[in-house]
Amino acid sequence: MRPPSVLASPLLWVGLLFGALLLRMDALRPFFRWAFPGTVPVIYPRASFLELFLAHLAVVATASLAACIAGIALAVFVTRPIGREFRTMVDTLAAAGQTFPPVAVLAIAVPLIGFGARPTVIALFVYGLLPVVENAVAGLEGVPAPVKEAADGLGLSPRQRLVAVELPLAAPVILAGVRVSVTIAIGTATIGSTVGALTLGTPIFDGLVADNLPFVIEGAVLVALFAILTDMLFARLDRRLRRYAPQ
Amino acid sequence: MIELDRVTKRYDGRTVVDALSLAIPAGEFCVLLGSSGCGKSTTLRMVNRLVVADAGTIRVDGEDVSGLSAELLRRRIGYAIQSTGLFPHWTVADNIATVPRLLKWPRERVAARVDELLELFRLAPAGYRGKYPHQLSGGEQQRVGVARALAADPELLLMDEPFAAVDPITRDALQGELAGLHRATGKTIVFVTHDIEEALRLATSIAIMDQGRIVQRAPPLELLEHPANEFVRDFVGRQGLGLKLLSVRRVADRLRRGEAADGEPLREDASLRDALSAMTARRTDRLPVADAAGHAVGVITLADLVR
Numbered sequence: 001m002r003p004p005s006v007l008a009s010p011l012l013w014v015g016l017l018f019g020a021l022l023l024r025m026d027a028l029r030p031f032f033r034w035a036f037p038g039t040v041p042v043i044y045p046r047a048s049f050l051e052l053f054l055a056h057l058a059v060v061a062t063a064s065l066a067a068c069i070a071g072i073a074l075a076v077f078v079t080r081p082i083g084r085e086f087r088t089m090v091d092t093l094a095a096a097g098q099t100f101p102p103v104a105v106l107a108i109a110v111p112l113i114g115f116g117a118r119p120t121v122i123a124l125f126v127y128g129l130l131p132v133v134e135n136a137v138a139g140l141e142g143v144p145a146p147v148k149e150a151a152d153g154l155g156l157s158p159r160q161r162l163v164a165v166e167l168p169l170a171a172p173v174i175l176a177g178v179r180v181s182v183t184i185a186i187g188t189a190t191i192g193s194t195v196g197a198l199t200l201g202t203p204i205f206d207g208l209v210a211d212n213l214p215f216v217i218e219g220a221v222l223v224a225l226f227a228i229l230t231d232m233l234f235a236r237l238d239r240r241l242r243r244y245a246p247q
Numbered sequence: 248m249i250e251l252d253r254v255t256k257r258y259d260g261r262t263v264v265d266a267l268s269l270a271i272p273a274g275e276f277c278v279l280l281g282s283s284g285c286g287k288s289t290t291l292r293m294v295n296r297l298v299v300a301d302a303g304t305i306r307v308d309g310e311d312v313s314g315l316s317a318e319l320l321r322r323r324i325g326y327a328i329q330s331t332g333l334f335p336h337w338t339v340a341d342n343i344a345t346v347p348r349l350l351k352w353p354r355e356r357v358a359a360r361v362d363e364l365l366e367l368f369r370l371a372p373a374g375y376r377g378k379y380p381h382q383l384s385g386g387e388q389q390r391v392g393v394a395r396a397l398a399a400d401p402e403l404l405l406m407d408e409p410f411a412a413v414d415p416i417t418r419d420a421l422q423g424e425l426a427g428l429h430r431a432t433g434k435t436i437v438f439v440t441h442d443i444e445e446a447l448r449l450a451t452s453i454a455i456m457d458q459g460r461i462v463q464r465a466p467p468l469e470l471l472e473h474p475a476n477e478f479v480r481d482f483v484g485r486q487g488l489g490l491k492l493l494s495v496r497r498v499a500d501r502l503r504r505g506e507a508a509d510g511e512p513l514r515e516d517a518s519l520r521d522a523l524s525a526m527t528a529r530r531t532d533r534l535p536v537a538d539a540a541g542h543a544v545g546v547i548t549l550a551d552l553v554r
Contacts, residue, residue, distance in 0.1 A: 147332050147333075150333070153328070153332075153405075154326060154349070154395070154396075155321035156345075157318050245336075
């Protein structure tokens with residue numbers, strides 16, 4: 001079978017579309033003028049979309065990276081002999097984190113640490129922890145017992161067993177959790193703009209307040225494309241992690 | 248080589264291994280034989296400390312294993328299990344290289360050893376090195392599992408029902424390879440099984456276990472001829488006892504030296520059971536016998552089998 005051409009990759013086209021809209025949204029000015037007569041301005045003027053995207057990316061990346069590190073570390077801990085007792089507690093805490101609406105976390109965080117990106121990062125972190133912990137625990141527990149026994153029997157240390165055998169085998173399941181967590185974070189980060197974080201949600205909320213539909217569309221389309229693009233990248237990474245497995 | 252001295256293991260108040268003592272000299276192929284739950288696997292796993300004994304001492308090469316680092320001890324001892332436990336995300340070569348890499352062998356030495364073992368188990372290195380375990384048949388996986396256990400050339404090999412999950416034809420081939428390996432290398436092997444035929448074929452010494460104790464320990468022939476009690480007699484099986492006896496006796500012991508016969512010769516290290524089978528298949532009561540080099544050494548007749 002011939003490898004599919006690069007041009008046939010949806011990832012490339014979605015990426016190009018996203019990049020083009022990010023850099024040259026103003027090219028659509030005639031279209032928005034025609035579609036929304038009487039609305040001025042039709043292109044969000046207060047910050048460039050690239051600037052909004054980079055700020056959005058920074059918020060999501062910080063929160064998700066922290067959620068992944070903490071989530072995987074917790075999962076590793078509760079699947080080791082010393083941490084087994086804490087298993088239920090960690091499950092409960094992570095589940096409780098997810099039942100809080102992110103808006104409520106923002107409402108609690110703002111009075112404590114003020115406006116800006118930081119409360120948003122905290123809310124996204126708390127919210128994104130559960131999928132990572134859940135999947136990492138499931139992934140680590142899914143490593144077949146004979147494989148673990150062989151690793152021990154051949155003389156791998158507990159640390160070598162974790163790094164060389166358990167984490168690589170659990171990786172596809174862990175990645176699925178990270179994927180859910182990050183995708184949720186990209187969408188949820190938009191509400192950070194209500195507490196002063198600069199994100200792609202900023203034009204959406206400004207547009208809602210000022211009754212300017214083009215702003216809402218511009219922000220929403222970019223957030224959606226960002227989320228789709230990220231999801232596609234994860235799908236590609238997932239295939240790479242599973243390349244040793246039966247098709 | 249291995250000494251177990253009044254070793255005991257309990258799980259939740261149930262005694263699985265009960266003050267068991269066993270000495271296995273270097274070069275022996277010792278089979279722990281018993282039905283499931285008799286404590287044979289637990290006994291085996293206490294030798295490389297996958298299970299920690301509650302009481303008693305276990306010495307390997309004169310050293311008390313409880314005083315050694317578990318990892319260093321295990322890297323000195325080959326270990327193969329029924330479900331192979333091959334690492335599914337590693338290639339065949341990487342799997343076999345596990346212990347040599349843990350021992351920090353130089354890269355070229357590891358690669359050479361991997362190819363040597365693949366050759367030994369009749370898996371062409373060029374074709375098999377880069378395969379993943381799921382691309383192998385059950386028998387091939389088991390060969391790779393045993394090759395991995397042998398990779399660092401350990402003096403001692405522990406095997407927990409390694410051939411129980413493969414089909415009978417493959418099992419027969421694997422048993423033949425393992426027996427040949429034992430003859431060629433003289434490694435000490437401790438082998439757990441519940442299959443009496445397998446035990447009779449492979450062992451130089453069989454320890455029959457029941458309820459965490461050794462009921463009888465003897466070479467295969469002695470076990471068949473002089474079972475210590477009713478339990479052993481039942482376990483060995485009254486039916487087909489004659490055939491089992493034939494399977495543990497060698498053609499070499501009944502040979503008529505100097506005589507000659509026509510036809511394809513039997514090897515003198517073949518069992519009398521093989522001889523009976525060949526006679527039946529070829530409708531003859533007289534077969535020529537050759538030594539390992541293929542030189543005719545004599546004849547065996549049907550009457551010799553039952554002498």
